[in-house]
Amino acid sequence: TRSSSITGHALNYTAPRCISAGVPSDALVAIPASCNLKECCVICHDSLEERSCVALKACEHVFHTDCIQLAFKSKPQCPVCRVPIGKPQGKAPSGTMAVSISSARCSGFSEDTILISYNLRSGTQLGYHEHPGRRHGGKHATCYLPNNADGRDLLKRLKFAFVHGLSFTVGTSFTTGRADQCTWASVHHKTSPSGGAQAHGYPDPDYFENCNGELDSLRVPSAQDLDDNGSAK
Numbered sequence: 001t002r003s004s005s006i007t008g009h010a011l012n013y014t015a016p017r018c019i020s021a022g023v024p025s026d027a028l029v030a031i032p033a034s035c036n037l038k039e040c041c042v043i044c045h046d047s048l049e050e051r052s053c054v055a056l057k058a059c060e061h062v063f064h065t066d067c068i069q070l071a072f073k074s075k076p077q078c079p080v081c082r083v084p085i086g087k088p089q090g091k092a093p094s095g096t097m098a099v100s101i102s103s104a105r106c107s108g109f110s111e112d113t114i115l116i117s118y119n120l121r122s123g124t125q126l127g128y129h130e131h132p133g134r135r136h137g138g139k140h141a142t143c144y145l146p147n148n149a150d151g152r153d154l155l156k157r158l159k160f161a162f163v164h165g166l167s168f169t170v171g172t173s174f175t176t177g178r179a180d181q182c183t184w185a186s187v188h189h190k191t192s193p194s195g196g197a198q199a200h201g202y203p204d205p206d207y208f209e210n211c212n213g214e215l216d217s218l219r220v221p222s223a224q225d226l227d228d229n230g231s232a233k
Contacts, residue, residue, distance in 0.1 A: 005228045006114065006152055010098040013163050016089070019128045021073045024086045029057045042079055043067035058083050076219075088219045090165035091128050093136060093182055095120035097162045099155065101147060107194040108203035109146035114155055116143040116189070120168055120182045129170040131180060136170045139182035143189040144201075150208050153223035157215045159230025161187055166218050187214050 031037075037049035041064045054065045061080045063071075068079075077084050098117045106113050122138035125131050145151035161167050166185060173181040188211055192201030227233055 006155060007099045007101060008229065010096045011159060011163055011230070012096050013092065013094055013165060015092060015094045015126060015165060017126060019089055019091070022069045023056075023072045023076075027057050027085045028054045029060070031055045031062045032060050035062050041067050043071055056083075056085060058085060084219045088164050088166060090161075090167070090185060090218075091170065092162075092165040092168035092185065093120050093123055093138075093170060095138075095168070097159065097167075099159075104193060106144055106146045106190075106202040107196075109148065111147045111151075113193060114145040114147050114151055116145070116155070116158065117141075118143070118162075118167070122182075125170055125180070134180055137178075137181040139168065141189070141191060143191055144193045145190070146202075154208060154211060156223045156226040156228065156230050157212070157220050158187070158189075160220050160226055160232075161215060161218065161230075163230060164220075166220070186218065187211065 031053050032055060035048070035055070037047070037053070039048055040046060041048055043063055044067050046064070048062060048064065051064045051066065053062050054068065055062045056068070056078050059078050059081050061078050063079070071079050072085070076086050096119045100115045100117070102113045102115050104113050105111070118139065118141045120139040123136060125134050125136050129136070145155055158167070167187050168182055169185045170180065171183050172179045173183050190201055190204070190207065192199050195201035197204040221232055225233055
């Protein structure tokens with residue numbers, strides 16, 4: 001059935017021990033023969049011939065090797081054409097994401113409801129968190145989507161975001177002010193089936209557009225490119 005295809009088993013995410021801040025090695029190639037080394041590197045504006053250079057495999061734009069590595073620490077994309085490079089990776093702690101169906105309704109919708117249950121475990125902060133080696137709190141959250149086409153498509157993208165560590169992070173809680181907590185990252189969720197946008201619930205006519213826009217900015221693939229488990233087809 002349609003409901004069983006979107007629920008299935010819980011997704012497990014294990015936070016990596018470290019996150020590379022540079023360009024993935026398989027994303028780099030030798031500079032093309034057509035490259036004019038007398039041109040300037042668009043990052044530092046020095047001549048390309050002054051230092052060792054490399055090209056991005058996806059677009060063949062050429063940069064100084066040290067410049068492109070530095071640029072990727074702030075944004076993993078080509079500085080010229082902005083094509084995304086590498087897979088997105090967030091800073092969430094380890095945890096699980098389970099999906100079930102409820103007969104309850106989200107305000108403004110006639111369909112039943114997709115329930116998302118997140119369980120992020122407490123643990124020790126890793127090198128890419130605010131306070132490496134210090135303990136951090138866990139987090140439990142239940143979120144709601146209407147079980148319609150928009151909701152099922154968004155669910156696929158939220159699954160992808162979760163298994164790539166994009167949904168949560170470790171930092172200071174916006175609601176409690178406590179440090180060293182597992183908190184939401186930049187993908188907004190509905191934590192109530194009602195109450196409107198101010199209560200992080202429905203109805204909210206802009207929610208799907210806004211949430212999909214946030215996922216776009218994180219380079220999460222479109223729903224059409226993902227299967228029901230949130231994996232790339």
